[in-house]
Amino acid sequence: MKPIEPTDVQRVIDGFANKDIYLHLETTNGAYATHNNEDFFSAGAYIRNALVRYQHGKIIGDNPYRIGLKLDIGWIYAEGLNHYEVDEQGRLLTAGLDSTGKLAVALQISTKPFE
Amino acid sequence: MEKERQVLVIFPHPDDEAFGVSGTIALHIENNTPVTYICMTLGEMGRNLGNPPFATRESLPKIRKKELQDAADALGLTDLRMWGLRDKTVEFEDDDKLTEKISEAIQELNPSLIISFYPGYSVHPDHEACARAVVRAVGQIEETKRPKLNLVAFANNSIAEIGEPDILHDITAVEDKKIASIKAHRSQTESMVATWAEKMKNQDPTLLNAIRRERFWTYKF
Numbered sequence: 001m002k003p004i005e006p007t008d009v010q011r012v013i014d015g016f017a018n019k020d021i022y023l024h025l026e027t028t029n030g031a032y033a034t035h036n037n038e039d040f041f042s043a044g045a046y047i048r049n050a051l052v053r054y055q056h057g058k059i060i061g062d063n064p065y066r067i068g069l070k071l072d073i074g075w076i077y078a079e080g081l082n083h084y085e086v087d088e089q090g091r092l093l094t095a096g097l098d099s100t101g102k103l104a105v106a107l108q109i110s111t112k113p114f115e
Numbered sequence: 116m117e118k119e120r121q122v123l124v125i126f127p128h129p130d131d132e133a134f135g136v137s138g139t140i141a142l143h144i145e146n147n148t149p150v151t152y153i154c155m156t157l158g159e160m161g162r163n164l165g166n167p168p169f170a171t172r173e174s175l176p177k178i179r180k181k182e183l184q185d186a187a188d189a190l191g192l193t194d195l196r197m198w199g200l201r202d203k204t205v206e207f208e209d210d211d212k213l214t215e216k217i218s219e220a221i222q223e224l225n226p227s228l229i230i231s232f233y234p235g236y237s238v239h240p241d242h243e244a245c246a247r248a249v250v251r252a253v254g255q256i257e258e259t260k261r262p263k264l265n266l267v268a269f270a271n272n273s274i275a276e277i278g279e280p281d282i283l284h285d286i287t288a289v290e291d292k293k294i295a296s297i298k299a300h301r302s303q304t305e306s307m308v309a310t311w312a313e314k315m316k317n318q319d320p321t322l323l324n325a326i327r328r329e330r331f332w333t334y335k336f
Binding site for chain 2: 026087095
């Protein structure tokens with residue numbers, strides 16, 4: 001993955017619009033957050049291979065970025081994104097990595113189910 | 116260390132064995148005791164992707180699978196079994212099926228010693244789910260035929276609640292193998308190992324002690 005280039009990411013997001021896509025969305029503080037700091041309130045969510053279709057999507061912000069996808073009857077968004085890759089299967093992999101490189105958020109789009 | 120007939124190690128993630136157990140594994144193998152390591156997931160949800168990142172969410176499982184194999188090779192471990200569950204979902208699996216799967220492995224291998232996590236004191240939800248399933252499976256065996264359970268606890272309240280570990284292994288004799296196996300889990304351990312160089316040079320007693328002494332609690336039903 002490399003630092004997000006918003007123009008390139010926008011182009012890829014546009015390419016998936018109005019198609020059935022499989023979505024991976026994840027936020028995490030890590031399973032040890034409360035172990036390392038008892039006052040820390042750990043929360044996160046995870047969805048893998050949600051089959052959705054979006055009318056349009058947008059990347060916005062000034063590093064880190066936000067990506068929002070407008071569905072016919074709802075929304076998907078993620079914030080804190082700063083790295084991306086379009087992998088060899090043409091999937092858009094975006095992630096938010098903290099200052100030590102640890103993943104905090106991921107939003108990924110594919111036309112085929114993720115393994 | 117007692118000579119065992121067969122050792123069975125069960126953990127949910129590649130690298131769960133690295134810091135606290137890999138020296139004990141290497142000692143058993145040097146002692147010609149067969150050791151089987153069941154690793155339930157490939158640590159797909161690991162947060163470390165390298166810094167700068169050399170992995171993605173999607174390439175991480177493939178990388179960690181290779182690292183796990185390399186870590187096993189470093190210890191001389193030949194019976195490595197990957198169960199293909201998914202990281203952070205172990206606690207949501209069907210409890211009875213998970214117990215059954217472990218019971219089958221126990222039946223096949225007939226271990227005299229099982230090493231896993233201590234339920235209630237192992238912090239990560241997958242560790243806890245693994246620990247509960249292992250204890251359930253062993254609990255179903257007739258008392259006189261049960262293998263010993265040596266468990267790893269590292270929750271902050273462990274010693275306050277379950278006391279000091281009753282099993283201590285000095286693994287200095289195999290510490291090179293242990294360090295090699297820790298390093299094999301590169302995606303997860305690289306940044307930590309980098310901080311060791313200076314301490315190793317100065318023979319830092321805290322670090323050496325942490326590496327050389329492996330601690331277990333015997334589970335009592």
